[in-house]
Amino acid sequence: MRIGIAGAGRIGAYHANTLTNLPGVDEVVLADAFPDVARRAAEEVGVTYSANVETMLDRIDALVITSPTTTHGDLIRAGIAAGLPTFCEKPVAASLDEAIELARLERRSEVPLQIGFQRRFDAGYRRARQAVASGRLGFIHTVRACSLDTAPPPEDYIRVSGGLFRDCNIHDFDAIRYVTGVEAKVAYAVGGNKGTSYIAEADDIDTGMGIFTMADGTLVTFSGSRENSYGHDVRMEVHGSLGDVAVGLDESLALVSAEQDVAWPTGPRVVNFMDRFLPAYQVELAAFLDVARGQTASPCTVFDGVQALRMADACDRSRREERPVRLDEIAGADLAEGGAR
Numbered sequence: 001m002r003i004g005i006a007g008a009g010r011i012g013a014y015h016a017n018t019l020t021n022l023p024g025v026d027e028v029v030l031a032d033a034f035p036d037v038a039r040r041a042a043e044e045v046g047v048t049y050s051a052n053v054e055t056m057l058d059r060i061d062a063l064v065i066t067s068p069t070t071t072h073g074d075l076i077r078a079g080i081a082a083g084l085p086t087f088c089e090k091p092v093a094a095s096l097d098e099a100i101e102l103a104r105l106e107r108r109s110e111v112p113l114q115i116g117f118q119r120r121f122d123a124g125y126r127r128a129r130q131a132v133a134s135g136r137l138g139f140i141h142t143v144r145a146c147s148l149d150t151a152p153p154p155e156d157y158i159r160v161s162g163g164l165f166r167d168c169n170i171h172d173f174d175a176i177r178y179v180t181g182v183e184a185k186v187a188y189a190v191g192g193n194k195g196t197s198y199i200a201e202a203d204d205i206d207t208g209m210g211i212f213t214m215a216d217g218t219l220v221t222f223s224g225s226r227e228n229s230y231g232h233d234v235r236m237e238v239h240g241s242l243g244d245v246a247v248g249l250d251e252s253l254a255l256v257s258a259e260q261d262v263a264w265p266t267g268p269r270v271v272n273f274m275d276r277f278l279p280a281y282q283v284e285l286a287a288f289l290d291v292a293r294g295q296t297a298s299p300c301t302v303f304d305g306v307q308a309l310r311m312a313d314a315c316d317r318s319r320r321e322e323r324p325v326r327l328d329e330i331a332g333a334d335l336a337e338g339g340a341r
């Protein structure tokens with residue numbers, strides 16, 4: 001199979017490397033808005049490149065979109081028009097309205113689409129989901145999720161990222177749906193700015209926190225920060241009436257105990273999302289190959305991407321208006337499919 005990648009930046013080059021090592025991939029082609037960027041990245045990874053995305057579409061069997069969030073919508077539409085099974089990095093689009101339009105297109109189209117929420121393919125998040133679904137935790141009363149990055153992305157990235165909730169905590173939002181199997185009902189969120197000045201200047205926050213009340217009454221807290229230089233800390237705790245599970249609770253945990261004589265965790269700490277989620281990205285892209293071959297349905301649809309984006313929009317509105325926001329105030333409620341998956 002020939003896979004084309006649109007966007008040869010950080011995650012594009014990384015996915016190119018992952019794809020070259022997956023069985024069944026005959027060729028990986030990189031394209032970028034800047035041909036030199038594609039050429040350099042292709043040379044570094046050892047794959048081929050195309051002078052532009054349009055010509056690449058004619059010589060591939062499936063498309064992977066890793067360009068900035070603001071360009072996802074046009075490229076998803078191009079993938080569908082070319083009849084190419086398409087994987088697109090999160091978030092689906094920069095605006096919820098465009099994401100909703102793409103979800104409607106997905107329903108009318110025969111072309112399979114997969115959105116890049118790699119935590120669905122992480123062994124820990126999968127076990128947590130199974131633990132909830134099995135009933136062995138009893139009823140779930142509380143979930144705590146966090147995504148703390150070691151350093152902010154560059155200023156150019158921040159300007160088009162959509163903000164902390166849509167860009168970073170959106171991974172938590174999808175994981176909350178995926179693990180609990182329930183949709184969010186009400187959001188209340190706050191944000192702070194004590195760190196890098198270009199984040200505040202872009203009308204964004206470097207740190208955020210919030211609460212969801214889920215449709216079944218489960219209470220969820222989440223937090224996120226771009227300024228956690230001690231280590232990349234991505235976790236989820238699920239607490240039930242009969243038991244609990246924690247994702248990300250291992251020797252690499254970026255926390256220091258305040259208790260005497262407690263040396264745990266012993267490290268080494270994880271530095272960034274690429275180290276933390278390498279196996280998950282491999283399983284995720286292997287799953288996309290199965291989708292592209294027509295062997296399985298998409299494990300993370302545009303609709304899933306819309307639901308996570310609606311949670312992000314609710315948090316953003318809540319933070320700005322300093323009030324709880326019901327999810328049914330947010331556009332796209334009519335798309336609902338009857339429960340998270």
Ligand SMILES: NC(=O)c1ccc[n+]([C@@H]2O[C@H](COP(=O)([O-])OP(=O)(O)OC[C@H]3O[C@@H](n4cnc5c(N)ncnc54)[C@H](O)[C@@H]3O)[C@@H](O)[C@H]2O)c1
Nearest residue numbers: 006007008009010011012032033066067068069071089090
């Ligand atoms: N799943 C994850 O964990 C994860 C991690 C990082 C980034 N992402 C997502 O991946 C996307 C890219 O992030 P990044 O960090 O690699 O950004 P980046 O800025 O490093 O790279 C983006 C690349 O796309 C190119 N580009 C711009 N417009 C284009 C177009 N129309 N067609 C083709 N290429 C174009 C740019 O020149 C650049 O080389 C973002 O949407 C981000 O949210 C997801």
